[in-house]
Amino acid sequence: xxxxxxxxxxxxxxxxxxxxxxxxxxxxxxxxxxxxxxxxxxxxxxxxxxxxxxxxxxxxxxxxxxxxxxxxxxxxxxxxxxxxxxxxxxxxxxxxxxxxxxxxxxxxxxxxxxxxxxxxxxxxxxxxxxxxxxxxxxxxxxxxxxxxxxxxxxxxxxxxxxxxxxxxxxxxxxxxxxxxxxxxxxxxxxxxxxxxxxxxxxxxxxxxxxxxxxxxxxxxxxxxxxxxxxxxxxxxxxxxxxxxxxxxxxxxxxxxxxxxxxxxxxxxxxxxxxxxxxxxxxxxxxxxxxxxxxxxxxxxxxxxxxxxxxxxxx
Amino acid sequence: xxxxxxxxxxxxxxxxxxxxxxxxxxxxxxxxxxxxxxxxxxxxxxxxxxxxxxxxxxxxxxxxxxxxxxxxxxxxxxxxxxxxxxxxxxxxxxxxxxxxxxxxxxxxxxxxxxxxxxxxxxxxxxxxxxxxxxxxxxxxxxxxxxxxxxxxxxxxxxxxxxxxxxxxxxxxxxxxxxxxxxxxxxxxxxxxxxxxxxxxxxxxxxxxxxxxxxxxxxxxxxxxxxxxxxxxxxxxxxxxxxxxxxxxxxxxxxxxxxxxxxxxxxxxxxxxxxxxxxxxxxxxxxxxxxxxxxx
Numbered sequence: 001x002x003x004x005x006x007x008x009x010x011x012x013x014x015x016x017x018x019x020x021x022x023x024x025x026x027x028x029x030x031x032x033x034x035x036x037x038x039x040x041x042x043x044x045x046x047x048x049x050x051x052x053x054x055x056x057x058x059x060x061x062x063x064x065x066x067x068x069x070x071x072x073x074x075x076x077x078x079x080x081x082x083x084x085x086x087x088x089x090x091x092x093x094x095x096x097x098x099x100x101x102x103x104x105x106x107x108x109x110x111x112x113x114x115x116x117x118x119x120x121x122x123x124x125x126x127x128x129x130x131x132x133x134x135x136x137x138x139x140x141x142x143x144x145x146x147x148x149x150x151x152x153x154x155x156x157x158x159x160x161x162x163x164x165x166x167x168x169x170x171x172x173x174x175x176x177x178x179x180x181x182x183x184x185x186x187x188x189x190x191x192x193x194x195x196x197x198x199x200x201x202x203x204x205x206x207x208x209x210x211x212x213x214x215x216x217x218x219x220x221x222x223x224x225x226x227x228x229x230x231x232x233x234x235x236x237x238x239x240x241x242x243x244x245x246x247x248x249x250x251x252x253x254x255x256x257x258x259x260x261x262x263x264x265x266x267x268x269x270x271x272x273x274x275x276x277x278x279x280x281x282x283x284x285x286x287x288x289x290x291x292x293x294x295x296x297x298x299x300x301x302x303x304x305x306x307x308x309x310x311x312x313x314x
Numbered sequence: 315x316x317x318x319x320x321x322x323x324x325x326x327x328x329x330x331x332x333x334x335x336x337x338x339x340x341x342x343x344x345x346x347x348x349x350x351x352x353x354x355x356x357x358x359x360x361x362x363x364x365x366x367x368x369x370x371x372x373x374x375x376x377x378x379x380x381x382x383x384x385x386x387x388x389x390x391x392x393x394x395x396x397x398x399x400x401x402x403x404x405x406x407x408x409x410x411x412x413x414x415x416x417x418x419x420x421x422x423x424x425x426x427x428x429x430x431x432x433x434x435x436x437x438x439x440x441x442x443x444x445x446x447x448x449x450x451x452x453x454x455x456x457x458x459x460x461x462x463x464x465x466x467x468x469x470x471x472x473x474x475x476x477x478x479x480x481x482x483x484x485x486x487x488x489x490x491x492x493x494x495x496x497x498x499x500x501x502x503x504x505x506x507x508x509x510x511x512x513x514x515x516x517x518x519x520x521x522x523x524x525x526x527x528x529x530x531x532x533x534x535x536x537x538x539x540x541x542x543x544x545x546x547x548x549x550x551x552x553x554x555x556x557x558x559x560x561x562x563x564x565x566x567x568x569x570x571x572x573x574x575x576x577x578x579x580x581x582x583x584x585x586x587x588x589x590x591x592x593x594x595x596x597x598x599x600x601x602x603x604x605x606x607x608x609x
Contacts, residue, residue, distance in 0.1 A: 250445020
């Protein structure tokens with residue numbers, strides 16, 4: 001009878017320990033906090049330290065310098081002129097501008113394309129909804145890599161799209177070759193479900209009788225959308241845009257396999273400096289820090305309008 | 315749906331309302347048509363992969379004959395097998411860690427008021443939002459400087475356990491917010507100690523959310539490519555790294571093999587999702603609309 005007794009005692013000890021609030025707090029907060037500090041805060045702090053360090057013979061020397069940031073922004077070689085003003089840009093500046101431009105286009109496309117579908121989903125009956133949500137979730141859960149790869153087959157000089165055009169008697173379309181258009185389509189397709197699910201979550205909570213009331217009182221369709229539906233689903237719109245925009249800015253796989261070197265987004269540049277041909281941990285870190293800072297700025301902006309609880313959708 | 319009834323009533327009284335009804339139904343048709351188009355947009359490339367996994371040449375013009383040989387070749391591919399085992403191991407280990415830590419943290423966030431609570435919550439969500447390239451690069455440099463970790467299997471498990479944490483946190487906190495704490499008080503009043511209360515009262519109620527959180531963390535790890543690219547090193551090759559190798563060395567054989575593997579992935583997810591949707595309220599967790607009726 002020794003074993004159960006010991007079991008009882010250790011159990012009693014656990015219960016006694018857990019009944020003190022401070023201990024419970026420690027047990028629940030502790031592990032997650034340790035993980036976040038060790039695997040999120042420390043690496044990001046380390047990376048920001050590396051971005052200020054000197055690199056000698058591929059070794060990090062802890063000698064603070066701003067050289068890597070300076071290199072990112074100074075000594076541009078590509079010349080542009082905007083009216084009378086001429087300026088030059090560095091590869092980094094171009095990559096970051098391109099990334100933000102592509103991410104903006106993908107976000108707007110996702111928003112415009114997903115909103116009607118999310119609206120329809122919110123108004124479906126239970127049976128139909130179950131079928132549609134299954135059709136939506138399946139691509140959502142399917143490997144990102146598979147979805148990106150699926151567009152490798154669709155686009156390209158001899159891709160499915162051009163083959164189909166050929167069968168129909170049209171010529172090949174140059175825009176369907178790997179490059180900007182496939183990257184935008186690939187990103188839109190990849191993050192579409194995130195936007196859809198987030199929009200649906202906020203549309204689902206919408207009181208549709210409000211809209212009917214507004215219509216009955218003489219509001220036009222446009223006014224109803226502008227004055228009621230959009231303001232009421234703002235958390236979903238902002239949250240969904242965040243879930244599309246941020247990962248799109250840092251995208252690597254999609255521009256890599258659909259852009260074939262023609263679309264140099266920031267993710268490719270960072271990968272290139274981190275493990276690729278032009279390895280330099282300090283440059284990779286500095287470039288990452290610039291992106292982190294801009295993402296944090298975006299988050300601050302967003303959380304002025306929505307709280308995390310309202311984001312809901314994963 | 316009430317819109318239609320009110321219009322139907324309107325038609326009887328006034329022609330003006332009849333016109334409005336026609337415009338309405340036309341718009342409605344357009345809306346539904348657009349929705350169907352969007353579903354097609356989501357599905358078209360996946361369907362193309364599935365169709366092109368059963369042909370002899372990856373082309374719609376000259377696909378050759380229908381064949382199962384693309385699948386036959388997979389059986390003997392030992393690299394593929396070991397990468398699948400690696401991915402399953404990484405996903406399972408990291409999802410377990412993420413679930414345990416995530417559930418504990420969810421209790422802290424919903425039950426207690428403590429200093430830095432808001433910061434804790436924000437940092438708990440950040441791993442999900444940080445672009446994968448940056449999390450991967452940051453952790454790679456970090457692990458390289460920590461003796462004994464290095465980019466490896468262990469490093470990948472650690473990385474994915476951090477990446478999975480927010481998914482568990484979001485789903486389980488959402489459930490705990492709607493949890494009726496008087497149930498626990500009742501159990502305590504009737505003499506149950508905290509452990510018994512947790513096991514017999516709390517856990518059964520939050521179990522579906524915990525399961526959904528685990529599933530999410532698992533899938534996110536299994537499908538992750540970019541973080542693993544930086545932290546898996548040369549010693550561990552998850553499935554996504556194996557697939558990426560085939561994509562970058564695109565030959566007809568590689569494409570056909572990829573189509574077959576991708577089809578199996580889609581099929582596996584389709585079955586798992588169908589089961590999960592019938593067992594629990596997956597849609598509720600995904601769309602954040604968990605209601606109380608499943609208690």
